[in-house]
Amino acid sequence: MYIFKYILKRIALMLFVFFVIVTMCFVLVKLLPNVPAEAFGKDMELILKRRELLGYDLPILQQYGRFLKYAVQGNFGYGETYKMGSEVWQVFVNRLPYTMVLNLSTIVISIPLGLALGIFAALKKNKWQDHLISTGVMVFVSVPSFIYAFLVQYILYFKLGWFGAVTDVSAGAWSWTFVRSAIPAILSMSFGTIAGFARYTRAELTEVLTSDFMLLARTKGLTKAQATVRHAMRNAMVPIFPMILGEFISIMSGSLIIEQLFTIPGVGELYIGAIQAQPAPDYNFFMLLTVFYTFIGLAAGIVIDISYGIIDSRIRMGAR
């Protein structure tokens, strides 16, 4: 029962924080001067009329009320300077699968590899295998993913010519065609994630392996392998599993840089496009994506925290 109360409390708190942030961002965006109607070149009267109908002349609070009312229904307005006239929500929904597929593939590759490397390094602690893996992990964790992206692009595309510069989106996101053409992007994203998982797993597992209950497990007659799998792994998973969960949630937000670099029509690319639209950033897209990114960030945090408590009942979250 305790855990439900805790979860409810956390969710209520999250919603409060979420609401405050969205309000803040909305006000900040509305404080910006509107794009002058002249910038569109023609049909000035039409544009002004449209703005009036959309309620751009109303006080900010009233506008915020309208925004909330429509946003709940999934209506975030229409593109003004970026993708003019198209429904913001629809464009966003069309983009989301690409980001998700890309990141899902990355995680599917990264988790097993990362865990395996981490476990191996922990078992061979302070031997050459461990040093080799640890050094590699250090390098791959530190170097930003776009540096690999350059390397991958240079080698796989320019030198070997295995992949096109642009990903193939003709068959939609949930297709082998897209995944295959996005392999360079997936590769560049995986390096860092694999290294991150490996580092974390190794750290947790080495700690568990030296604890007293492992000694007890060996004393009562388990072989080293048995003890490792049945006791050490299970205990090491306590902090690792929430990390995996958090990673799964944040896959939706994706990587701005990788999507930009490999021209994948995902959410990140949409965000950059909306910001860099001329003559002014598109505030409707910007608002939607702000809401989206904020929500993902908060949700990932909350899921990680709660899953700690669920996996390991010894951890009483929020207890004093």
Next chain:
Amino acid sequence: MQEKKILDMNNIPQEKFEFTNRDEKLHDKKLETKQMSYFEDVLKRFAKNKSSVVAAIIIALLVLFAIIGPFTVNQEYVDSFSTQTILGRYKYLTPKLDIFEGTGFWDGTNVVEDVTEVQYLTYRAMEQELGRPIIHKIIDTKTITDPFGTTKTTYTLRIDTYTSIDCFVKTLTTKEYQEIQAWQDQTGIQVLLPIVDPSKSGNELNKNVWFVSDKKGKPKLDSEGNFQYAYLKTDGRDDYTSTVRLPDDPYTEENPSAGWRYANRGGSADLGYNYTVRINAYNYFIFMYDFEPSFVFGTNVRGFDIFSRLASGARFSFILAIVVSVINLLIGAIYGAIEGYYGGVVDMCMERISDIISGVPFTVVTVLFNLHLASKIGIVPSLLFAFVFTGWIGMASRVRMQFYRFKNQEYVLAARTLGAGDFRIMFKHIFPNSMGTIITGSILVIPSVIFSETSLSYLGIINLNSTQMTSIGAMLSEGQNCMTTAPHVVLFPALFIALLMISFNLFGNGLRDAFNPSTRGVD
């Protein structure tokens, strides 16, 4: 047995008492080992960690590069970035270090594939006219016969990118023209080249062509296999008084009209003459800046030296990161100290504030700050604000944790009993104890700021690229556009950022272990 004798504790006879120490002085044993302060201890532990020491040295070198780098490059050259559009002619020069001269690696050369026969001969002709070697090595020669029976030869060459800069035509004022001539006389270096007769050169648009050639630009060689000059004879109006001429110039003092023409004069005597000249780009560079073009990291698409650009970008990044780190430290330390020390309602309210601020995605913060402030106070200050706006939270929560840990310990209670005020306890007693975490935290802020700034400027969310300043992210995105033709443009900024990140991570780990030995070997 003895216990029974002293059972009556309240009535111990006086003679049972004896002094343990009746001397003037105390005879406690003095500490024989050398005393060591906390930081000496930390330093000693840090020095044991070899990889962290190496990382620290690399960081120091990179910082040194950022500080000194911009000054090692000719200042006149760097200052001219904003005014000299002609620098675009010196684009994509490959990295050149003098000690590697002639090795084919880092010597300013470039391998060019599929060079046609005409182009190959043009290079040879340029070598003859400009007096500097261009083709360092013929790597491969291919002869292909197509179905129509014509044979084509293509070459794979190792070309010097510096000496093969195209000659170009420029119109000078009288003053500039005379200046160049005076400089030629002084140094003996030929900048102005003779004008080519358009009717004899088959490819008039290619200003490198100075020889007689057919319509396709293929040179017509004489019987001995030499190029034939296609220069115009002087018409006496080129006002060329310089004594520096090409070696084969038929000019003699007795017969000046036999010489080649070095300029086409335009304009009129009333309005002043102008001179259209053909220029040897390599020597023109020496004329402009007084040093031979040779760039350790090569040049970019606009002909700017990558070494000085990278150094100034790095300097900007370091300064920004250090400023952010210091401000974060100040705000975070005070905020976290108050939160952690007072706890309870104060802590809860303050935590909600930091929850809200940390909930805003960083990209959103930067964009909003950029939109609101960049036009008013400039891009750099608005970026700084964006970093500080969310950045202090990490430091605050770190300090808060430390305060929770220490605030109920005995020495704090002792201080309070002795009458110390809240601020004295906070900053005199607890703060020094959480020094290790705080220092490690603020140093690790530096790479994360540099990383964020690089990503943002790479994505173009903030635009820091101008003629006088740049950032590493902008250099990366610039280099990415020409990765096939000039990979060196992206290589050096990428190497720099990679090296910096790895070193900072190692350094941070070492620092953390040194301050807090119990976490050693966690990763």
